[in-house]
Amino acid sequence: MNLHAPTPTAVDQMVEKAVIDLGIPPCPAILNRFMAEARKDEPDYQRLASIICSDVSLSASLVKTANSPYFGARQRVRSVNDALVILGLNIASRAVAGIILRKSFPTVPNMERFWDASSRFARVSGWLAQRFGSLELAPEDAYTYGLFRDCGIPVLLKRLPSYESVLHSANNETGLDFTQIEDAVLPTNHAIVGCVLAQSWWLPEEICLAIRHHHDRSVLAATTSPPPLLSRKLVAVTQLAEHLVQQQLGISRTQEWGKLGASCLNLLDIDESQMETLALEAAPVIAADE
């Protein structure tokens, strides 16, 4: 008989601790609770706010997000309640997911820069979706996709000591697909890991598929299913966002634009000369801090 068997609460804490040790997030309970309430026919905003408020840093981050110029709040948001009203439930749910995602990888070294870059891609993607209304992309989907697109990378960095050098070669590869470099030496790749994680975070199917295929040139060029056109547009918008950010800030250089750029512009129906104007327009969005 085991007298020291842990109680369920203790088990929860151990699981939580394990997750922190691992640095890998399953969908956290707080997000599940939030989503369950938000999706009711008549969600109770008070209850939603109290779920968010149970985590101080989450509430602070959500208020900060609502105040970012990207979401265009006219007056300053001071409370979680205000933030929920200003953002609307759809954007708020995605923003909450994004904030929790970022918080869930605290122990992976050098992750701050990674998340800064992801947040920037996400923000610029959202802006592009808004700018090109004819794309029929919801800005919050573009934003969420931008945040989650590369979430497989920290998992692999954490788990596989060899991944850092694989990542380096893949970033510099001009011929093969990024994931082909990973597949040659690893049993899986960051796109699949990211997709499996995103599925467990209840992200929409189109976003999960976009994550899974975001380096597949053949998929991006295709005109028929699968994956759905919406997924391909998401891939294109964030790839363009990444390119604009890299051009302007000269950070996290990759070879992806050379491989995917033409298909992306084609999907977005933009030509090279329009790109230049776009880069000027996007400059303040790219430069803005969170």
Added chain:
Amino acid sequence: MNSVDSLTGFLNRFGCFHTAMRLAAEATGNRQTFAVIWLDLDRFKQINESFGHLIGDEVIENLATRFRPCVIGRAEISRVGGDEFVLLAPGFNREQAFQFAVELAGIVQEPLNIGSLTLRPTASIGVAIHEPNEDPLTLLERADHAMFAAKSKGGNNIVCSGDEPIPGRLGISLAREELSIESAMHEALETGGFSLHYQPIIRANGEIEAVEALMRCKLNGENISPMKFIPVAEKTGVIIRLGEFSLLQGAMHARALQDAGHETKVAINVSRAQLVSPAFTQALHAALLCSNVRPGLIELELTESLFMDISDTVQQNLKEIIATGVGLSIDDFGTGYSCLANLKDIPASKLKLDRAFVTVLPEDRRALSVVKAVTQLGHELGMTIVAEGCENQQQIDVLLEAGVDAIQGFFYAKPMPDSELLIWLKARSNKI
């Protein structure tokens, strides 16, 4: 009774039915025909959900304004549901009605500006022509069924009633149910409606052999039976996402149990659709990496439908699964497609006897003979034999006597959520 729709000024459902009654009577008297055109917007629910009901209403009002000039003098138009319009066009034959429907589809597709977004909605349209002496309700129903047939072709389509094999009433209601299950599944996938429950499998000596992870779906407080949603998931390909979800959640849970001091194997169901994909093992590795669980604590249960055709890809996947250290078991053995040759070809270490052999015990001696023979054969091949669906002590007694190694069933425990499983395991380890 009010017969006008307040948002559009068109007739409402009640007004539509009365007009149909009148037209049917007139048509029968004049030996004329008339057409019903049933138009339903595609993915309107999505518009409502993404932009709110106010915007949804704006879309409807906008469409109503566009329909009006095209309809005046030709048909009576009504709004019979949130996004459903019915047109009653006197004197129209099939061809004319179809042309009218094409025109309407074109109107729907014109870009619609909502805030900074431009939507291009589409519609599914069903057409039915009144037959002499036909009851107006039947006529409306035929148009509705045709619209539904258009929708099940993927939307943005026009179908004339009678033009193609529209399933009978039973077929329609089944198809409708499937469609509603499919949409419920998609909603559940994005709102945390799916979860795994775990059912323990107990060895003859009382130890835990494993727990089987079983998918559950709950939406708006209502449980949807796996008997209903699994077949629809298989048909629509959603099973792949559900399967990958189970892989990660199951592996995470095995790790959580391990951390809580229970080295318990978690058995996860894998569908045929997953295993025929060359990317399967990459997803398995992704789940193993994310959970950081010892692969030996994971077991994959292969469903019998896999045995229809064991292709090279499947063989390769099975080999790679074994190489990761994850175990394999054959589920539902003894019915359907499973045959003895599979025992030789599949590198499984466990065999689960189908419940069909168990539920008839202890009375059915012939079933018992089969159980004994399969158990002996399985043991010869070095496999563990599990009997599923045990509900009473007599069944367990004869099964254990027949040499079965472990038992799964309500008699020991029902499938339970992860939190309850921990309590159950703890209570059990305290007893031993």
